[in-house]
Amino acid sequence: MKIAILGSGNVAYHLAKMFKEKNIPISQIFGRNEKDLQEISEQFEIPFSTTELADAELYFIAVNDDAVAAISKNIKNQNSLVAHTSGSLPKEILEGNYRKASFYPLQTFSKSKMLQYSEIPFFVEAENEADSQILENLALKISEKVMKSDYEKRKYIHLTAVFACNFVNHLFARAKEISDSQHIPFDYFLPLIKETTLKIEKIEPKLAQTGPAIRNDEKILQLHEALITEEEHLKIYQVMNESIKKMYEL
Incomplete structure (x- = not known):
């Protein structure tokens, strides 16, 4: 052929x-x-x-x-x-x-x-x-x-891929902006990123969630918000934390 x-x-x-x-x-x-x-x-x-x-x-x-x-x-x-x-x-x-x-x-x-x-x-x-x-x-x-x-199923496959890949990579890029602003080598975060992705091969993503939002640690959340000077970073931080809280009904 x-x-x-x-x-x-x-x-x-x-x-x-x-x-x-x-x-x-x-x-x-x-x-x-x-x-x-x-x-x-x-x-x-x-x-x-x-x-x-x-x-x-x-x-x-x-x-x-x-x-x-x-x-x-x-x-x-x-x-x-x-x-x-x-x-x-x-x-x-x-x-x-x-x-x-x-x-x-x-x-x-x-x-x-x-x-x-x-x-x-x-x-x-x-x-x-x-x-x-x-x-x-x-x-x-x-x-x-x-x-x-079929196309109906493939639309949802692509939508899922955008959440799982494109959005996650964008968060990496935003995270690097923060680390760069404080002169912290982004390479130091790679073991954490690798462990996060490896973990969901064994554990359902919802069960693998960690961090201050799922702990409902308001002091840490407020501390982080006070540190953020970039408006776009603050919006992302707040939206993501609210989404985590809603998923776990916190």
């Missing part, structure tokens, strides 16, 4: 890498950013183009959500299967007469970060069972964690 990837960002890079590692040939990688395309092409020995999309049987669209519909118009082969990799878009966003699908890897991707692909869950959806099986079989070459998921 001839496979092409549309895109040159983080997801496209890792799709190319995981396929290369599993000896799944890619016919072409296509996009607008010639520099990024050339980097992927040279690293994984994949032909690339910024002007002419090659004919393929299976296309993966790995671009920003707001560009999926536009770039999908480049695909003219009506006999092809086209899958986007978005967690928040329906397969119907794809604009063409080809067979439509989604192929969603549940992970945060950065080109500079190596990943254990076998641990990444994949969620697939297609218009018919045969196409769904094609995508499942392909995903199973990479990971054992593969399941079918």
